[in-house]
Amino acid sequence: MNTSPDTNPDAMAGENAGKSAGHYTSGNTGHIHPISQVTQELYRIFAKMGFEVAEGPEIETEFYNFDALGVAKDHSSRDMQDTFWLKETGPEGERLLPRTHTSSVQVRFAQKNKPPFKIIAPGKVFRNETTDATHEAEFYQIEGMMVAKKVTMVDLKETLKTFALEFFGPDSDIRFRPSYFPFVEPGIEVDVKFKGNWLEVLGAGLTHPEVLKASGLDPEEWQGFAFGMGLDRLVMLKYGIPDIRHLYSGDLRVINQF
Amino acid sequence: MLISYNWLKTYLKEDLPAPADLADVLTLGIFEIEGLDTHTDMHDGVETTDAVLDVKVLPDRAPYCLSHRYVAQEVSALLGMDFVLPSIEDFETTDAVDLARNLKVTLNQEVLDAKACKRYVGRYLENVKVGDSPTWLKKQLELLGQRSINSIVDLTNYVMLECGQPLHAFDADLVEGDIQVRFAREGESITLLDGKVVALNPKIMVIADDVGLLAIAGIKGGKKAEVTGDTKNIILESACFKSSLIRHTSQAVGIKNDSSKRFENAVTSERAGLGMAMLTSWIAKLHKDIDDGDALKISDAVDVHPYPDTDKVIISHISKINERLGLDIPKDTVTKILTSCGLGVVYDSEHEDRIMVTVPVYRSDINITEDLVDEVGRIYGYDKLDENVSDDEAGREGDAGENGEASVKNGEHGGKISSLPKNKNFYYHNLIRSNLRDAGFSESYTYTLVEKGLSPLQNPLTVERAYLRDSISEMLSKKVLPNVRNLDLLGLKKVQMFEIGKVFGKSATGESVTQDVMQRERYSLALALAYTKKPKNTDLKEELKNTLDGVLESMGTKATYESKFTEVVGDAQTPCVGMILEVDLDPLVDVQQDEVSGLDVEEFKDVTFKAVSTYPFSVRDIAVFVPGENLPADEVLGVIKLSLSKEQRSLLVTSTLFDVFTKRVEGEPVRTSYAYRLVFQAGDRTLTELEVVSAMQSISDGIAKQVGWEIR
Incomplete structure (x- = not known):
């Protein structure tokens, strides 16, 4: 503290000056976006189980986003995801698109890396959907994939249960429900029990033999599981954020709370 | 597809569970029930009630389940009821005689x-x-x-x-x-x-x-x-x-x-x-x-009928079905389940484990063993997987064996999955995030789809989101000004933001625009800095470059970079002096060492989101002289807050200590001044001037009660 008889306030501001408390801030330094925070927390959870981060491009070929995953061109499964397409085509004339899911990382990674492996792939995805409180045309997903000699539904459930207990807390639980994604068989939805309610949080299943084949792997030798979930949804559930658009607003009244 | 509960009942010999219970059975056993409505109808004095289930039939089951007939079959399979599908012979009615027309x-x-x-x-x-x-x-x-x-x-x-x-x-x-x-x-x-x-x-x-x-x-x-x-x-x-x-x-x-x-x-x-x-x-x-x-x-x-379909036959093994599930379901049970799905099961006399499964034409979704795994798993019940799920925390931390032979459990198979190297981008991007956070910067995530750029979408949602972004700066610059407007509310003197994300424009290092969009895709880092007015002796470009240099130094190897600056200017209501620095991030990460160790992610604290008020806020400054020089500033703020009524306190959304100084004058007691900027805002209305004035009056009254305290 300054000891001069009288002082210029600006120069004399004590070490507490600038300290702020309030509704929209949780401290004085900067803030890391909640999507980044949750991504890192998921990494911590899955890394303990042996997963490492893999990446894929945001602009994908039709092959990696759809065909290699068994989402055939003229099949109604294409309707499950509203797709943006780029005007530009790839060097071989292939159709290009902002990826509709992080599942596009599966075959890309498996073609280049020798199993066994366990990966998670967080990243941005795009859907041609009108924006509202729970829908965005751009959002984040995290994909998970394990390939080894023997992979079972029990392994999948163990992995996802560990995730749920760590992320949603010791009172949470999970359940599997039958569902359909062309790149897994069986395909399931995973509900998480959070604060007493069952919430639809993940899609998952055992890697379809055709996906292993597209990855250059022999399905007689290798097996896998895959799962995917919306990061934004996890963020919204964890922090009680009611509107997905808050996450992309660049509004420090939102970000500086975290 | 809408399914009538009463119609389903006509197919089944046994009683069905109540509609809500049936909906649960179907949701957990085959498909999601998205809605359940009960309808009561009076006709000729007789009341009839039916329930309508809105069944979400996904593409795999749509070839057969967009019908009451096959939903009924699925119900019977899940409930273990006897069921016989009415066959075509049950309906045939032909008595062709003397017709006027011979249809061709x-x-x-x-x-x-x-x-x-x-x-x-x-x-x-x-x-x-x-x-x-x-x-x-x-x-x-x-x-x-x-x-x-x-x-x-x-x-x-x-x-x-x-x-x-x-x-x-x-x-x-x-x-x-x-x-x-x-x-x-x-x-x-x-x-x-x-x-x-x-x-x-x-x-x-x-x-x-x-x-x-x-x-x-x-x-x-x-x-x-x-x-x-x-x-x-x-x-x-x-x-x-x-x-x-x-x-x-x-x-x-x-x-x-x-x-x-x-x-x-x-x-x-x-x-x-x-x-x-x-x-x-x-x-x-x-x-x-x-x-x-x-x-x-x-x-x-x-x-x-030029292209008749025939029943398929799948050769499979009970052990293989069990192996994929991770269960040990008896052969009889597997057979019973498959039969209840309308499939024919024949045992192989030479192999105890081998089965021949006949798949009728309508089950076009069943083609390989994995499809049988699906049927057996869901009807047996995925909840039964829990019997084999390890509750032992330690058991889950392991990995597949060295030869890749399974699975999540460690103890059982031993060894670790061949561990992948850490992802460099993920590691270093997070390090940059932490360092920028410590330097006072907050992270934004803005849209990739923007109004203009090099790569247009074929089918954009709106003209504002019709191109892939060439840079982060364009969108980020639009986010700066609203935050400058809210500086007092945020308790900040300047806006500091950053974003890491993919961009698709011409690179700052002058790569050719003729590259295709996939080659152009790369990570970019943008840092924004803005004041309401330019502080003396401050060069925004220098301040941003110094921040970035500090971050790069802490990463290890410092690479040179090309800076691209974008200016942010104010408008009539909000004066602003702002600058954005954007750099290609990949070259800065590429030069870093590959070997990175440890988990290297932070543990973040739990936060409960507080709603953002859409109503205007009011700012008041107050400076208080307090005797002595050792009083913690928080105590002053405590007095201010306690002076307010509970209702008034809820309106005080931000309080920032912006000035502290101690006054020593010969012959007078030492006094310290604490100056606060107080921001008032309601979540549900625009505050009236009177409300703010009366809150400030409460504070004045409260401070007057403290011996030796004085409002400057």
Whole structure:
């Protein structure tokens, strides 16, 4: 503290000056976006189980986003995801698109890396959907994939249960429900029990033999599981954020709370 | 698909659980129930109740489950009930005698070549009475969201809901010549039943007679041979059209309906025969109720079936099914489950473990062992996986064996999965995040889809989001000013933001624009800094570069970079001096060492989001002299807050200590001044001046009560 008889306030501001408390801030330094925070927390959870981060491009070929995953061109499964397409085509004339899911990382990674492996792939995805409180045309997903000699539904459930207990807390639980994604068989939805309610949080299943084949792997030798979930949804559930658009607003009244 | 609970009951010999319980059984056992409504109806003093389940049928099960018949079968499988599917023989009604017309159906060569029509079953009926449908039929259709038209049309819809086969009826006297299935000719158009005229093209398949068009195949009937109250004789159609062709046509003509939906989802061809038998049988039954049905004459069905499907056989193993699930379900149980799904199971006499599974045509979703795993797993119950799920925390931390031989459990298989190297981007990007956070910067995530750029979308949602972004700066610059406006509310003197994300523009290092979009995709880092007015001796560009240099130094290897600056300016309401620095991030990460160790992610604290008020805020400054020099600043703020009523306190959203100084004057006691900026805001209204003034008055009163305290 300054000891001069009288002082210029600006120069004399004590070490507490600038300290702020309030509704929209949780401290004085900067803030890391909640999507980044949750991504890192998921990494911590899955890394303990042996997963490492893999990446894929945001602009994908039709092959990696759809065909290699068994989402055939003229099949109604294409309707499950509203797709943006780029005007530009790839060097071989292939159709290009902002990826509709992080599942596009599966075959890309498996073609280049020798199993066994366990990966998670967080990243941005795009859907041609009108924006509202729970829908965005751009959002984040995290994909998970394990390939080894023997992979079972029990392994999948163990992995996802560990995730749920760590992320949603010791009172949470999970359940599997039958569902359909062309790149897994069986395909399931995973509900998480959070604060007493069952919430639809993940899609998952055992890697379809055709996906292993597209990855250059022999399905007689290798097996896998895959799962995917919306990061934004996890963020919204964890922090009680009611509107997905808050996450992309660049509004420090939102970000500086975290 | 809407499913009537009472209709399901007619298929099953045993009682069904209550509708809500049945919905749970289906949700956990086969498909999600998206809605459940109960309907009560009074008719002739008798009250009847039915429940309608909105079943979300996904593409794998859509070929058979867009029908009450097969949903009933699934219910019986899940509940372990005895069930026999009514077969086509249960419906056959043929008594062909002395008919005036000899129906002929031709599939033309292009249609055959394109396998566009797998089957066409036609039938001619004479002396048909077309009138109002009986009440039960009308009500059943209305309950399931269909409009009653007349008895014949209603029955085609009813049978479609029953067995999943789209059906159509033509007025036979308005059909000139034979029925032909062909592609439309260039320039042809058709007037549909609803009066809409649709221009056709040679990619669209039609049903035609010798003269004109009767229907767009699989989509909708035409006006020409519409069945009305005057109709005496009819031709029924029950066909199987190629799914991709109907999909394209539906998109091309902009018509989506119950028929197109079922064909798009590849309703199987055996159903065309079944649908015709069921429909004919219902028409005969209805006529018997009217006038003993004596006059009605029914021809043999004309069945053109160039591409018949046959049952499939899958060779599988009980052990393999169990192995994929991770369970040990007895052979008998597996067999019982598969049989309940309508599959035939035959044991191999030479291999105890091997089974031959016969898959009927309608289960086009079942092709490989994994599909059997799905059926067994869901019907046995995925909750039973828990019996083999390790509860031992430590057990889950392990990995697959060295030879890749399974699985998550460590103890059982030993060894670790060949560990992948840490992802450099992920590691270093997070390090940059932490360092920038410590330097006072907050992270934004803004849109990739923006108003202009090098790479346009073919089908944008809006013109504002029609291109991939070339840079982060363009969108980030729009986010700066609103935050400058809120600086007091945020308790900040300047806006500091950053973003890491993919961009698709020409790179800052001058890479060629001729690269394709996938080559141009790269990570970018943008840092924004903005003040309401430029502080003395501050160069924003320098300040940003110094921040970035500090971050790069802490990463290890410092690479040089090309800076791209974007200025941010204020507007009439909000003065602002701002700058954004953007750099290509990949080269800065590439030079870093590959070996990174540890988990290297932070643990973040738990936060509960507080709603952002959309109402204006009011700012007041207050400075308080307090005796001495050792009082913690928080205590001053504490007094300020306690001076406010509870209601007023909830309006004080931000308080920032912006100045502290100690005054020493000879002969006077030492005093310290604490200056606070207080921001008031309500979540549900605009505060009145009076509310703010009275809050400040409360503070003045509170401070006056403290001995030796004084407002400056």
